[in-house]
Structure formats: structure tokens, C-alpha cells
Amino acid sequence: MLDLKGISKTLAKLDDQGVPGHLDYHEGRKHPRVSYILEGTEVFSFGLKRGSAAKSMEFDYVPRQMGLKRKEYRDLHDCPMSKEEYNKKLIASDMT
Numbered sequence: 001m002l003d004l005k006g007i008s009k010t011l012a013k014l015d016d017q018g019v020p021g022h023l024d025y026h027e028g029r030k031h032p033r034v035s036y037i038l039e040g041t042e043v044f045s046f047g048l049k050r051g052s053a054a055k056s057m058e059f060d061y062v063p064r065q066m067g068l069k070r071k072e073y074r075d076l077h078d079c080p081m082s083k084e085e086y087n088k089k090l091i092a093s094d095m096t
Contacts, residue, residue: 001061001073001074002058002059002063003059004057004059007059007062008020010076011023011034011089012072013079013083014036014083016083019082019084020040020085021035021036021038021083022035022037023037024036031047031048031049032048033045033046033048034046034095036066038091038096039091039096041096043066043090044066044095046059046061047087051052067090067095068089
């Protein structure tokens with residue numbers, strides 16, 4: 001769930017074009033970075049290390065960067081939480 005494959009699945013869910021908010025991928029100094037933009041504000045941004053070592057690496061910092069508790073991140077990953085519900089949570093917590 002917090003490995004590269006699981007994070008990619010969660011990010012793909014946030015890339016849904018039918019709901020406000022979009023992902024922005026850009027090259028960082030060392031690793032690719034991904035940012036989530038909602039209502040013109042960058043809500044989160046983090047780097048994703050790539051390569052053979054990264055495939056077995058855990059990215060424990062991702063839920064915190066996204067403004068979620070681990071259980072909430074799990075809900076977003078496993079589908080009980082939709083992108084729209086995630087956006088509402090961000091707006092309610094003043095992250096936007």
C-alpha cells in the first residue's frame with residue numbers, strides 16, 4: 001500500500017479528470033516529484049525515488065504529506081474514499 005505500486009494506484013485515482021483537482025508531475029533535483037493542485041493551490045508535493053531499490057521501499061511519509069492519517073490513506077487507496085470526498089476533506093481542513 002505504501003510501496004511504489006500502491007502509491008501509483010492512489011495517484012491514478014487522484015488523476016480523475018471528472019472531478020476538480022489535478023496532479024502535476026515534474027523533475028526534482030534527484031527524483032521525480034508529484035504535486036496535487038486544488039483550486040489553484042498546491043496541496044501537497046513529494047518526491048518518488050525510482051529504480052530497483054525503490055520497488056521494495058516503503059514511502060511512510062506519503063499519507064502525512066497528503067494531509068491524511070494512515071487509515072484515511074488506506075480508505076483512499078482501497079476505494080471507500082473517493083477523490084471528491086478527499087477534496088472536501090482538504091477544503092474542510094484548510095489545506096487549500
